[in-house]
Structure formats: C-alpha cells, structure tokens
Amino acid sequence: MSVALPLPWLIVVPLGGAMASFLVPERWRVRLGLAVLPVMWLVTLAVLGDLAAHGVQVHALGGWSAPLGITLLADGLALGMVALTTLVFSLCAVHAASHAAEKGHNGEIGFLWPLLWFLVAALNSIWLSADIFNLYVGLELLGLTAVGLVALTGSAEALAAAMRYLLAALLGSLCYLLGVALLYAAGGSLALGDLGTIAGSGATARVALALMTLGLILKTALFPLHAWLPPAHGGALAPVSALLSALVVKASLYILIRLWLALDPDVATAAAANLLGALGAGAVLWGGWMAWRQTKLKYLVAYSTVAQIGYLFLFFPLVTGTSTIAGGLAWDGTLLMLISHALAKAGMFLAAGNLVLAMGSPLIADLSGISRFRPLSLFSFGLAGVSLMGLPPSGGFTAKWLLLQSALHSGQWWWVVVLIVGGLLSAAYVFKVLRHSFVEGPKRDHFNSPPMAMELAALALAAAGMGVGLAAQSPLTWMRIGSPFGVGG
Amino acid sequence: MSSALFYAWVGVVLCGLGLFGFILHRHLMRRLLAFNIMGSGSFMILVGLAQDGRGADPVPQALVLTGIVVAVASTALALVILRRWYRVSGESRLPEDV
Amino acid sequence: MSRKLLAALLSLTVTLALSLALIDRPLPTEDLPARVGQAMQSSGVAHPVTAVLLNFRSYDTLLEVGVLLIAVVVALALREAQPDGPDRMGLDNPLLRAITAWLMPLMLMVSGYLLWAGSTRPGGAFQAGAVLAACGVLLRLCGTGLSWLEQPWRLRAGLALGPLVFLAAGTATMLAGASFLAYPEPLAGSLILFIELNLMVSIALALISLFRLAPPQSDSPHFADRRRSRRE
Numbered sequence: 041m042s043v044a045l046p047l048p049w050l051i052v053v054p055l056g057g058a059m060a061s062f063l064v065p066e067r068w069r070v071r072l073g074l075a076v077l078p079v080m081w082l083v084t085l086a087v088l089g090d091l092a093a094h095g096v097q098v099h100a101l102g103g104w105s106a107p108l109g110i111t112l113l114a115d116g117l118a119l120g121m122v123a124l125t126t127l128v129f130s131l132c133a134v135h136a137a138s139h140a141a142e143k144g145h146n147g148e149i150g151f152l153w154p155l156l157w158f159l160v161a162a163l164n165s166i167w168l169s170a171d172i173f174n175l176y177v178g179l180e181l182l183g184l185t186a187v188g189l190v191a192l193t194g195s196a197e198a199l200a201a202a203m204r205y206l207l208a209a210l211l212g213s214l215c216y217l218l219g220v221a222l223l224y225a226a227g228g229s230l231a232l233g234d235l236g237t238i239a240g241s242g243a244t245a246r247v248a249l250a251l252m253t254l255g256l257i258l259k260t261a262l263f264p265l266h267a268w269l270p271p272a273h274g275g276a277l278a279p280v281s282a283l284l285s286a287l288v289v290k291a292s293l294y295i296l297i298r299l300w301l302a303l304d305p306d307v308a309t310a311a312a313a314n315l316l317g318a319l320g321a322g323a324v325l326w327g328g329w330m331a332w333r334q335t336k337l338k339y340l341v342a343y344s345t346v347a348q349i350g351y352l353f354l355f356f357p358l359v360t361g362t363s364t365i366a367g368g369l370a371w372d373g374t375l376l377m378l379i380s381h382a383l384a385k386a387g388m389f390l391a392a393g394n395l396v397l398a399m400g401s402p403l404i405a406d407l408s409g410i411s412r413f414r415p416l417s418l419f420s421f422g423l424a425g426v427s428l429m430g431l432p433p434s435g436g437f438t439a440k441w442l443l444l445q446s447a448l449h450s451g452q453w454w455w456v457v458v459l460i461v462g463g464l465l466s467a468a469y470v471f472k473v474l475r476h477s478f479v480e481g482p483k484r485d486h487f488n489s490p491p492m493a494m495e496l497a498a499l500a501l502a503a504a505g506m507g508v509g510l511a512a513q514s515p516l517t518w519m520r521i522g523s524p525f526g527v528g529g
Numbered sequence: 530m531s532s533a534l535f536y537a538w539v540g541v542v543l544c545g546l547g548l549f550g551f552i553l554h555r556h557l558m559r560r561l562l563a564f565n566i567m568g569s570g571s572f573m574i575l576v577g578l579a580q581d582g583r584g585a586d587p588v589p590q591a592l593v594l595t596g597i598v599v600a601v602a603s604t605a606l607a608l609v610i611l612r613r614w615y616r617v618s619g620e621s622r623l624p625e626d627v
Numbered sequence: 628m629s630r631k632l633l634a635a636l637l638s639l640t641v642t643l644a645l646s647l648a649l650i651d652r653p654l655p656t657e658d659l660p661a662r663v664g665q666a667m668q669s670s671g672v673a674h675p676v677t678a679v680l681l682n683f684r685s686y687d688t689l690l691e692v693g694v695l696l697i698a699v700v701v702a703l704a705l706r707e708a709q710p711d712g713p714d715r716m717g718l719d720n721p722l723l724r725a726i727t728a729w730l731m732p733l734m735l736m737v738s739g740y741l742l743w744a745g746s747t748r749p750g751g752a753f754q755a756g757a758v759l760a761a762c763g764v765l766l767r768l769c770g771t772g773l774s775w776l777e778q779p780w781r782l783r784a785g786l787a788l789g790p791l792v793f794l795a796a797g798t799a800t801m802l803a804g805a806s807f808l809a810y811p812e813p814l815a816g817s818l819i820l821f822i823e824l825n826l827m828v829s830i831a832l833a834l835i836s837l838f839r840l841a842p843p844q845s846d847s848p849h850f851a852d853r854r855r856s857r858r859e
Contacts, residue, residue: 048807052798055693062700065780101686105807108662109685151704158697165690173592177690180599184694186607188701191610194708198759199614200624203557206607210564211551214571215598218544221575222648224589228579228655240653247648251641425761537649545642552634565645566661569740571851578649586660587675594680597692605837 047099047112051124053083058157066150070137073153073197077130080160084126088518091119096522098170106171106231113170113232115522117375120169121294121517124379127504128286128386129160130278131497135390138493139279152192152277158185159283166291170232172220175211175295177428179259183209186288187479189280190272201271208258208268212292215255222248232302234520241306249307252299253316259292262316262353263323266346270330274342282501285345285389285421286382293352293378299357302523314361320353321458328465332472336393336402341471343384344428347462348381353444354455358446366450368525372516379515380435380508384427387501392422394494395477398487405478413487416495418477423502425470427509430463435508536577543570555626557611561604568600637849670744671815680751681819681851689797692790692826699786699833702840705709711842718768742827746816752789752823756830763835773835782836789829793822 057076061069062359090097097114105111114122136152162182169175187209191202224230226240226245239245261269269289273281300308327347358370394417399406411418427434438457447455508515547567554560572593579589613619663675663683670678680688738758745751763773776782796818797808805811810818 046801046807048797048801052794052807053799054799055790055794059696059791060695063783063787098805100806102684103681103806103811104666106685107657107659108666109683124711149698150707154700155697155704158700161693173595174684174687174690177595177599177687177694180603181690181694181697184603184697184701187606188704188817190709191613191701192704194613194705195613196617199610199617203607203610203614204623206603206610207560207564208550210603210607213566214564218571218574218645221571221578221589222645224575224592225578225581226653227612228657228659230588232655238655240658241652244648245652247644250644455719460704470642532655534649538646540687541645541649544645545638549634549638552637553631571697574645585748587663587679588659588684590676590681591684592687594676594751595684595687598691601693601834602695602698605834605841606701609698609702609705609837609841611732613658613709616842617709 043090043094043097045083045090047097047114047168048101049083049089049159050087050168050272053079054157054160054164055335058154058161061157062151064153068148068440069153070140074133074137076157077133080126081130082122086112088123091116091518091521097510102527107234110169110174111170111231112168114168116519117294117523118167118426120375120379120519121290121510122164124382125160125163125167128382129156129283129384131501132156132282132386132390135282135393135494135497136277136279138491138497139277141491151199152189152280153172155185155188155192159189159288163287171230172223172232172235172299173230175232176217176220178214179292182288182291183259185215186284189284190276192277192280196277196433197271201268201275202448204268208261208265211349212255212259215251215258216295219248219250219252219255222251235299236304237528239307240301241304245303245307249299249303251313253296253312254454256292256296256299256317257316259348260289260296260349262319262344263326263350264319266327266349268322269346269518270339270342272342273345273389274336274339277474278390278396280337281342281393282386282389284340286386289345289349289351290378290382293349297355297374300360308360310357310361313356316353317357317455320350320356321455323347323350323353323457324462325350325465328462328469331469332465334469335404337396337404337407337473338389338402340391340404340473341388344388344466345385347465348377348385348428351377351440351459351462351525352381354443354447354458357451357452357455362446362450362452364525366446369442369446369449371525372520372525373439376442376508376512376518377439380427380439380505383501383508384424384434384436384505387420387426387498387503387505388415388428390494390498390501391417391424394490394498396509397490400488401446404473404476407473408479410487411477414489417490417498418474420495420498420502422474423499424472424475424505425466427505429466429470429501430459433509434506435512436505438509438512441498470515531581533538533577533581537574537581538577540573540575540577543567543573546570555622557607557614557621561585561607566601567602567608568596572596665750669815671810671813671817671819673813674745674747674749676749677751677819681822682810682815685797689790689793689808692793692829694829695830695833696786696790699836699840702837706840706842708753709842718770720769724769725766727769730765731762734758734765738827738831742823745823746820752826753830755823756827759827759831759832760834760838763831764838767835767839776832776835782832785832786829786836787825789822792825796822 099112167176331343355374359367427436430436430440550563742755788805
C-alpha cells in the first residue's frame with residue numbers, strides 16, 4: 041500500500057509555519073502566515089485522497105508500533121475534522137489578515153500568527169492521535185495556545201478571561217491525566233485501540249472514565265461548568281473567537297467521544313450517558329435563555345455556543361444501549377451538527393466582529409440603522425442564525441432532523457422536546473439582533489466600513505453552514521469510513 | 530503494602546488536598562500552588578500505581594518527565610498572566626471573587 | 628461557607644473514588660516494560676527512560692517542547708501589548724555577586740554533565756536546561772543583564788533552535804522514506820545527543836525568558852499605594 045503523503049505532514053506543516061512566523065521579522069509575519077495556507081490545503085487534500093483510495097490510515101511514529109510507540113490514526117472522523125479545521129482556519133486567517141492590512145500596522149497583534157499556526161498544529165495532533173497520554177499533551181498544547189490567544193490584547197478584561205480559562209483548562213487536563221494514570225495501571229497500555237479489551241470493567245476503569253469525562257466536559261464548557269466560556273470567547277478578537285467556538289471546544293468533546301466508544305459498554309453505562317444528555321439539555325435551555333438576555337453582541341454569540349454544545353451531548357444517551365439504527369442516526373446527526381455549528385458559528389462570530397467594528401460599539405442596542413449600511417455582514421449573521429435555529433435547508437436542520445429520528449427510534453421522546461425548545465430559544469436571540477438592526481433609531485450617518493474581504497470571509501462560512509444541509513450526504517459518507525457505525529443510518 | 534503502592538496513596542491524598550485548595554481559595558497564587566500540589570499527586574499515582582507489584586517501569590517515569598515540563602510551562606504562563614493582571618488591576622483575585 | 632463545603636465535598640469524593648480505584652485494581656495483562664527491554668538495543672541509548680522519551684515516544688517530547696515555546700510566545704506577546712517599566716531587577720548585594728561568581732562555572736559543568744549522562748543514567752536535556760536557566764536567573768538577580776539576549780531576533784532564534792532541529796530531524800527521516808522521527812539505527816545515539824544539545828539551549832532560554840517576562844511587583848502602578856496603606 042503506497043500512500044501519497046504520510047500523515048505527520050498534517051502536523052509538521054502547521055508546526056513549521058508557527059516557528060517560521062515566530063522567527064521572521066514582524067513585518068513579514070502576516071505574509072508568511074498566509075503563505076503557509078496553500079501548503080496546508082495541499083497536504084489536507086492529499087491525505088483525504090489517500091483516505092478515499094486506501095481507506096483508514098495508520099502511521100507508527102518513530103517506526104515503533106503501539107503499545108510501545110505512538111500511532112496516528114486517520115479514519116473518516118479524524119480526517120473530517122482535519123478538513124473542517126483547514127477550511128474554518130483559512131477563512132478566519134483571511135479575516136485576520138485583512139483586518140491587519142486595514143489597520144496599516146500589526147504591532148498590536150504581532151504574535152497572533154505564530155499562535156494561530158500553533159493552534160492548527162495542536163488541533164491536528166488531537167484529531168489524529170490514538171494514544172491517551174499523547175492526547176493529554178495535545179490538550180495542553182491546545183489549551184495554552186487558546187489561553188494565549190484570549191490574553192493577546194493585554195487589556196484587563198482579556199487578562200481576567202484568560203486567567204479564568206487557564207484555571208479551568210489546567211484543572212480539566214489534570215482530571216484527564218488522573219484517568220490516564222489509572223487506565224495505564226490497570227491495562228498496561230496507552231493505545232486508544234487497546235482500551236476496550238485490556239482496561240476491563242472494574243472500579244478502576246469506571247473511576248478513570250468518570251474523571252476523564254469530568255475533565256473533558258469542563259474543557260468543553262458543558263453546563264453547569266460553562267462559566268469560563270462567555271468572557272473568553274466574547275472578549276477575544278473576532279477571528280480568535282470564531283476559532284475557539286468552532287474548533288477548540290470541539291477537541292475535548294472529540295476525545296470524549298473516542299474514549300466513550302473505545303471503552304467497554306459495562307464501563308460507559310446508560311445511566312452515565314443519560315446524565316451527560318441531561319446536562320446537554322440543561323445547556324441548551326440555559327445557554328439559549330442567557331444568550332437572549334445579553335446586551336453585548338459577541339457575548340450573545342458566545343452564550344449561543346454554550347447552548348449549541350448541549351445538542352452535541354445528546355449523542356451519548358442516543359448511542360448507549362440503543363439499536364444500531366438509532367445509534368447510526370445519532371452518529372450522523374451529531375457529526376453533522378458539529379460541522380454545521382463550526383461553520384455557522386465561525387461565520388456568526390466573524391459577522392458579529394464586522395458589525396461591532398462598523399458601529400464602534402459592542403452593544404446590541406447600538407445596532408439600529410446598520411441594516412442599511414452593512415447589509416452583507418447582517419445577511420451573513422442572519423444566514424448563520426438560520427443554521428443555528430435549525431430551519432430548512434440549513435445544516436442545522438438536517439442534523440436536528442437526524443437526532444430527532446434517532447430519539448424517536450430509540451423511544452427517548454424527551455430529547456425531542458429539548459430539540460424543539462432549543463430551536464425556539466435560538467430563534468428568539470437571533471431575531472433579537474435582527475430586530476435591533478432594522479430599527480431606524482436616532483439618525484446616525486457614520487459607520488466604519490470593514491474591508492470587503494472580512495465581510496466575504498464571514499459570508500463564505502455562513503453559506504458553507506447552509507450548504508452542508510443541502511449536500512449532507514457526501515461529508516457523512518466520508519466520515520463513516522472506519523466508524524463503529526459503518527455505513528448504517 | 531509495597532512502597533510503590535504507598536507512593537500512590539500519598540498521591541491520592543495530595544490530589545484531594547490540592548483540589549480542596551484549588552476550589553476553596555480565591556487568591557490566584559494560592560490556587561496555582563494548589564494546582565501544583567494536585568499535579569504532583571497525579572504524577573505520584575502515575576508512577577507508583579503502575580510499578581506496584583510489577584517492578585520498575587520506564588514508561589510512566591518518562592510520561593511524568595513530560596508531564597512535569599508541561600506543568601512548569603503552564604505554571605509559568607499562569608504566573609506571567611497573573612503578574613500582568615495584578616499590574617493593570619491591582620488585584621490578585623478574579624473579578625468575581627473580589 | 629458554601630464554598631468551603633463544596634470544596635470539601637468535591638475533594639472528598641475524588642479522594643474516595645481514587646482510593647476505590649487503587650484498591651480494586653486488576654493487574655495489567657500487557658507487559659510494556661518487557662517490550663521496552665526488547666527494543667532497547669536498537670534505541671541508540673542505554674538508559675530506558677531516555678529511550679522512551681527521545682525514541683519510542685519522542686513525538687510526546689516534541690509536542691512538550693512546543694508547549695514550553697508557546698508559553699514564551701504568549702509572554703512575549705503580553706509584554707508587547709503592555710510594555711514594562713525600567714528594569715529594577717538587580718539586587719545590590721556583594722555577597723550574592725561573590726557566590727554567583729563561585730557557583731557559575733560549577734553550574735555550567737553540572738549542566739554539561741547532566742546532558743551527557745542522559746544517555747546512560749538519569750539526566751537529559753530538560754535537567755541540563757533547568758540548571759543552565761538557574762545560572763541565568765542568578766545572573767539576573769545580580770543585575771548582570773544578559774544584554775546579548777535582549778536583541779529580539781537572537782532571542783527568538785535561540786528559542787526556536789531546539790524545536791526546529793527536532794522537527795527537522797523527524798521530517799528528514801520521513802523524507803528518507805521511514806516513519807516520522809524514526810532514527811536510522813547506527814545514527815540514533817548521536818542524533819539523540821545532538822537533538823538534546825539543541826533542546827537544552829532552547830529550554831534554558833525559555834525558562835529564563837519566562838522568569839524575565841513576568842513584570843516585577845514594583846512595576847505595578849498600585850504598588851506605592853499598597854505599601855502606603857499597609858504602613859498606616
């Protein structure tokens with residue numbers, strides 16, 4: 041079997057890009073950061089091509105196969121996340137670059153580019169890793185980069201948000217590490233693929249899973265452990281908020297899903313799964329309600345992330361102890377929800393950033409009149425909102441439809457109520473923003489105008505979130521390669 | 530009880546103490562110290578428990594060395610952010626704890 | 628009060644859960660130490676922990692050095708966003724100067740020894756780098772600025788040196804058709820030492836920079852008021 045490109049390139053390229061953009065003089069950082077983008081695309085497409093041609097790929101790092109060494113595993117799920125990362129990151133990078141070009145100098149955000157590329161390296165290392173300790177190092181890499189990006193502006197609010205985020209991230213990864221210690225002591229291996237057979241189903245494995253789940257939901261900001269998220273995501277630069285909400289919180293959820301599917305069903309019990317589902321339902325309701333009550337635009341979008349994370353946790357009760365069909369539907373629905381939320385939320389954060397820049401105020405109440413001046417950004421915001429609400433034909437709609445069918449199929453109708461009420465709450469907060477923007481308030485005729493590239497980046501992401509709904513079949517077919525649910529669903 | 534298992538038990542106690550301090554305290558420096566105590570506890574569990582009844586195992590020892598570097602980096606970053614925060618706000622606690 | 632209760636409850640639960648996990652633990656079926664022992668011959672070093680760190684699980688170490696570098700990048704970014712006041716770090720203490728002058732050569736030697744010893748007994752790049760960083764911290768406390776390091780470009784080059792060499796070595800093996808970071812067996816020993824040497828420099832610089840980039844307390848605008856209010 042000859043592959044076109046070995047998997048480690050997906051980590052070497054962003055890591056090299058990060059170090060190169062750290063080394064070069066400041067005035068070249070943006071250009072160099074952008075120059076690595078096409079390379080990243082080439083590598084991503086080549087690895088996707090290998091997946092299509094040869095199926096699931098495994099790379100034994102250092103030539104040492106597991107359990108002695110660390111392996112990279114590229115199944116459909118992992119490479120789907122890699123492709124999503126490349127897509128969302130490219131558009132956020134374009135947004136950040138044109139913002140820097142507009143300001144004429146980038147002294148204020150000089151170290152943005154090395155950190156952005158470190159973020160991609162950290163994300164790819166998590167998507168590909170098949171070793172539970174290596175995932176811990178990846179989580180720390182991601183956590184510190186994200187904290188740094190939040191703190192970047194150096195203002196008092198940013199520093200407080202970064203500190204709160206850092207404390208949550210550190211506690212979360214320590215809980216995860218405790219779980220790793222227990223699993224290694226009980227199983228003697230760190231390979232993710234071995235866990236199901238060797239870790240057993242005794243108290244040690246259960247405590248380990250409980251601790252790891254606790255740490256990971258803290259990092260994913262699942263209700264009621266979400267308090268660190270809104271200030272961190274709501275206060276950062278717009279492209280940083282977009283990346284954090286679209287991709288970073290998904291990384292810890294991704295590890296949780298991998299663990300849950302790898303461990304013995306006696307360890308990952310239905311009761312625990314239902315508890316996670318209940319917390320997810322709480323997140324949908326509380327996050328939606330809090331989003332509606334916000335007065336600052338970016339905080340509204342950040343609370344919307346808290347709500348949308350909730351939907352993703354309905355995965356656990358829908359796949360644990362249910363039929364293969366219900367499980368397959370939940371798998372498809374959750375992945376589609378993950379993709380469409382990543383695209384729509386990134387689009388929404390970029391659009392919100394453009395709107396804030398245009399009005400020169402972070403408040404929703406100051407939006408009045410903006411519908412005439414910045415229709416394109418407002419349209420992107422609305423388009424992303426349609427996907428978050430789950431109206432047809434968006435990706436959010438198809439995802440919710442699949443989850444709904446899975447809930448009905450497994451006889452858990454109460455999750456359907458959560459899906460519907462959550463959709464109504466999303467509609468409430470999206471329409472709150474739109475209502476304010478169409479009001480002709482006190483006569484204002486001066487708005488700043490962000491560059492076209494920034495508006496187009498937001499529009500492209502929001503439109504992609506819509507397109508996922510129209511062409512849901514192809515990403516799902518890809519991501520089913522090597523999945524435990526096969527081609528069902 | 531083997532000495533390896535004893536170390537693991539001490540690690541459990543340190544973890545409990547660290548977590549208690551981490552949640553209880555509001556001063557960021559104390560919380561950071563509590564985090565480090567908890568980290569040391571988990572490293573002791575990682576090495577001690579894996580070697581109980583099986584003799585020396587180089588793998589968890591290497592993992593702990595990696596973990597220590599990561600913990601040093603996180604603590605240093607937290608201290609830098611803490612000092613910057615103190616400099617702009619005059620506070621050594623988070624705004625909601627003041 | 629409620630915070631104390633919450634803290635007590637949570638830490639008690641975690642302690643009890645961990646105890647339960649310790650008591651009711653199966654013995655592992657997989658024997659990883661034996662596998663390490665079998666592979667030692669082709670690892671290029673004689674010390675098993677070093678073999679795990681820099682050969683069998685070298686990818687972990689690469690990412691770990693990345694974590695350290697990120698911490699410094701963030702610290703540098705924060706200083707750029709919030710420039711520091713004049714440097715008043717040096718302590719005017721003749722005793723400290725004298726002792727530092729005595730200790731410095733010894734510490735440099737210890738650091739070199741630790742790096743060299745890493746392949747056969749406990750030691751290695753991080754330990755050596757930490758001792759080297761301690762030299763830098765002592766020098767700084769004496770007020771002897773490492774002025775050649777203040778040059779931003781030199782500092783950045785030194786910080787990125789170790790990770791870049793490590794990454795380049797891994798990529799080179801991949802370009803040669805082997806796996807990422809799969810050192811050719813006859814070269815493994817010297818390659819590992821070379822990587823460790825570069826890592827030592829970057830790790831030491833990273834630790835010194837982190838120490839230097841946390842602004843001194845006296846730099847805070849609130850410092851004077853606080854001292855005054857405490858005295859009253």
